[in-house]
Amino acid sequence: MSAQQKFYWLIAGIVGLLLLASLSGRVLRARLQSESGRATVDNLIARVRAWWVMVGVFCVAFLLGNIATIVMFALISFFTLREFITLTPTRPADHRSLSIAFVVLIPAQYYLIATDWYGLFSIFIPVYGFLLLPTLAVISQDTEQFLERCSKIQWAVMLTIYCISHVPALLLLDIPGYEGQNALLLFYMLLVVQMSDVLQYVFGKLFGKTKLAPVVSPSKTVEGLVGGAASATLLGAAMWWITPFTPLQAAAMALATVTMGFVGGLVLSAVKRSLGAKDWGSMIQGHGGMMDRMDSVSFAAPVFFHLTRYFFTP
Amino acid sequence: MIVVFWSRLMILLVRALIGAAPRWLGSEPAAGLRIYFANHSSHLDTLALWSALPPELRLRTRPVAAADYWNHGRLRRFIAQRVLNAVLIDRQGGDRHSNPLQPLFDALDHGDSLIFFPEGTRRLQALPDTFKPGLYHLASRFPAAELIPVYLENLHRSLPKGSYFPLPLICTVRFGAALPRQSEENKNDFLRRARDAVVALA
Numbered sequence A: 001m002s003a004q005q006k007f008y009w010l011i012a013g014i015v016g017l018l019l020l021a022s023l024s025g026r027v028l029r030a031r032l033q034s035e036s037g038r039a040t041v042d043n044l045i046a047r048v049r050a051w052w053v054m055v056g057v058f059c060v061a062f063l064l065g066n067i068a069t070i071v072m073f074a075l076i077s078f079f080t081l082r083e084f085i086t087l088t089p090t091r092p093a094d095h096r097s098l099s100i101a102f103v104v105l106i107p108a109q110y111y112l113i114a115t116d117w118y119g120l121f122s123i124f125i126p127v128y129g130f131l132l133l134p135t136l137a138v139i140s141q142d143t144e145q146f147l148e149r150c151s152k153i154q155w156a157v158m159l160t161i162y163c164i165s166h167v168p169a170l171l172l173l174d175i176p177g178y179e180g181q182n183a184l185l186l187f188y189m190l191l192v193v194q195m196s197d198v199l200q201y202v203f204g205k206l207f208g209k210t211k212l213a214p215v216v217s218p219s220k221t222v223e224g225l226v227g228g229a230a231s232a233t234l235l236g237a238a239m240w241w242i243t244p245f246t247p248l249q250a251a252a253m254a255l256a257t258v259t260m261g262f263v264g265g266l267v268l269s270a271v272k273r274s275l276g277a278k279d280w281g282s283m284i285q286g287h288g289g290m291m292d293r294m295d296s297v298s299f300a301a302p303v304f305f306h307l308t309r310y311f312f313t314p
Numbered sequence B: 001m002i003v004v005f006w007s008r009l010m011i012l013l014v015r016a017l018i019g020a021a022p023r024w025l026g027s028e029p030a031a032g033l034r035i036y037f038a039n040h041s042s043h044l045d046t047l048a049l050w051s052a053l054p055p056e057l058r059l060r061t062r063p064v065a066a067a068d069y070w071n072h073g074r075l076r077r078f079i080a081q082r083v084l085n086a087v088l089i090d091r092q093g094g095d096r097h098s099n100p101l102q103p104l105f106d107a108l109d110h111g112d113s114l115i116f117f118p119e120g121t122r123r124l125q126a127l128p129d130t131f132k133p134g135l136y137h138l139a140s141r142f143p144a145a146e147l148i149p150v151y152l153e154n155l156h157r158s159l160p161k162g163s164y165f166p167l168p169l170i171c172t173v174r175f176g177a178a179l180p181r182q183s184e185e186n187k188n189d190f191l192r193r194a195r196d197a198v199v200a201l202a
Helices: A003-031 A035-064 A066-087 A092-114 A118-138 A146-166 A168-172 A182-207 A222-238 A247-274 A290-312 B004-018 B045-052 B074-083 B102-109 B134-141 B187-199
Strands: A211-213 A217-221 B019-024 B034-038 B061-066 B087-089 B113-116 B146-153 B171-175
Touching: A003 A035, A003 A182, A035 A066, A035 A182, A066 A092, A066 A146, A066 A168, A066 A182, A066 A290, A092 A118, A092 A146, A092 A168, A118 A146, A118 A168, A146 A168, A146 A290, A168 A182, A168 A290, A182 A217, A182 A222, A182 A247, A182 A290, A211 A222, A217 A222, A217 A247, A222 A247, A247 A290, B004 B019, B004 B045, B004 B074, B019 B045, B034 B045, B034 B134, B034 B187, B045 B061, B045 B113, B045 B146, B045 B171, B087 B102, B102 B113, B102 B134, B113 B134, B134 B187, B146 B187
Parallel strands: B019 B171, B034 B113, B034 B146, B061 B087, B061 B113
Antiparallel strands: A211 A217, B146 B171
16 A cells, blocks of 8 residues: 555544544533533534544645745744743843744754754753843843743743654654555544544543543543553554554554643643643633643654654664 | 715724624713713724714714824825815924914814814823813813713723724724713813723723
8 A cells, every 4th residue: 555545544544533523522412411511522522523624634735745844834833832931920121032043943843854954953942042042132131030931932842843843753764665655643642642532532531530630631531541541552453554553562662642632631731730630721622722732742752753763763 | 965875884893803782871862962082092093983883873973083193195195185184283383373273163163073082192091081171261261062971981991092903802892981071170180080981981
């Protein structure tokens, strides 16, 4: 099967899943009577509707080619950084470093991916960005909470630009015997992370009893985590045919991805709470902000990227 | 007077950059003579508040802007006169004989609502400073006008005084309930109450 054919099969599968989800939403809506049940189902329907849009946007970018995919992730970094900084208290003295983060760091990081410059891509933000941002901040000579302010901006930049850019960076890898199919690997990684989130939600709603981290994330349960993580790992193994991995390797990669995705969701939930917010924004109906959808990806993508690079490239 | 194409484009740009989504808390977008008064912290304030209004109200709502800033250079003059249809006000007070608020009275007499920043100048903080008497004079001369307090959130972070690049942060425009009129209220009490109404929305 060619990469193109595999892609169409993948799309057919996802569209089938979404149809099923939309249909179950309708059926549940018609059968449920209670007020709280209704609210849950309405949120479910809104979420599924948003998924149609997200899958649509992603497929269009994917079909347009690598550059379109890279540009799409640059925009995702832009939106998530914007949500992060909107919630983070900063002072007028941070205006310079924040402007540079938006106008220089995002385009530069994605330009490095587009031009296949792995060496600089991997250190640009952790080294140059890390040192440049406080340098720009110090010019304003405002020492009020200087360390806190700089750290928050560095955190935002690392997560929303550096970590998320590791998704399209999968296009950079030269995996023997897998030439020209890297876009499928990117799709695979996102599929596993997002399906893990969805399945954890579904298992949690159906069987969830034991709260996992009531303070940080009241909706997460042990049953949801175990059921969701196990089924997403199995799904990842079953999708081995679109990856350069064997079924067993695919299971291991999926497990690592699912684990990192879960940790990412938890950590960013704690960050969100420390900033006093429930959602990162209101950009995606039913889900909250863009960052509410990308939290797990931001943790999973760099680990997936480096595991693949270490074990599967020469 | 207003060039529709440019104003649409301007609103599109403002929305893409900072969102400027309206939140109507206690009042509804409705026609009728109104004075919207808001905290002032950035050059984007006028555009943000104006973009947050529904199009039919926008046509009859004119921002009050400082002549010394908006008459400076061709671009600003174009935006002020043709896009925003602003009422320009002389902050220095002009000559002794004319009332600097006269253009505002004329606009209200003509039936246009106003967007007004009672602090008179931009501040660096999130909360407004004390209000200047302008709002009191407008309110007492036009007792029928509804006084709508507005809080502009995050704009002081997007484009603070002294910076030139607007950060693309998500900014919201909160409209509060109309300020109740009280008879026999002196100027300072009125101005304090008006400021409190804006602060309450923060």
